[in-house]
Amino acid sequence: MKFYDCATSPSPRLVRMFIAEKGLTDAIETIEINLGEQEQMGDAFRAINPFCTVPVLETDAGKRFFSSQGCWRYLEETHPEPVLLGRDADEKAAVADWVWRAEQEGFLAVGESLRNAAKRLANRALTGPHNYAQIPELAERGKLRVGHFFELLDGTLADREYLAGDAFSAADIMAFVAVEFAGWLKLTLPEDAAHAQRWFDAVKARPSAAH
Secondary structure (H helix, E strand, O other): EEEEEEEOHHHHHHHHHHHHOOOOOHEEEEEEEOOOHHHHHHHHHHOOOOOOOOOOEEOOOOOOOOOOOHHHOOOOEEEEOOOOOOOOOHHHHHHHHHHHHHHHHHHHHHHHHHHHOOOOOOOEOOOOOOOOOHHHHHHHHHHHHHHHHHHHHHHHHOOOOOOOEEOOOOHHHHHHHHHHHHHHOOOEEEEEEEHHHHHHHHOOOHHHHOO
């Protein structure tokens, strides 16, 4: 397999952590794409991914998956242990719910704020092959959404070890990367968010968090 990555980008990190949890880091070839130099917009990479984004996971048969969750699903199906997308129907649904929630209200909220404020991203308010103008009001809204996400994490984790229950899962990967991504906005978990901080420290201590 091949993994098209960018070491400084949070989106492929979602898959890097998943790969590390599966113990596949040394088994998958990594190809670095320089997003800072807009390599993803060039003809060579467009031939690999017309959506002009990373991550991309390419199978040995040449099939490519262009989203974090597409990559996750393929890796889970082909390397089922350890389980990261749920062990039974209830848990699979809970993981899916929390992956969606953490992406929408955490990860994408950070991206909304960052991409609508950073000068270097002028006319690049959304990822992908098309240019979109920044909307400054969305930058402020994104920060507000991140604060609400932190509150949601702390409340949810008051009675459970991990987001989807008692087992570490892809939901924790999504939320953890979202929290670290928020650091780009100089936003961190509130000092009184003891439950969320306990969870964050536990995830950060996992070897996969170094990837």
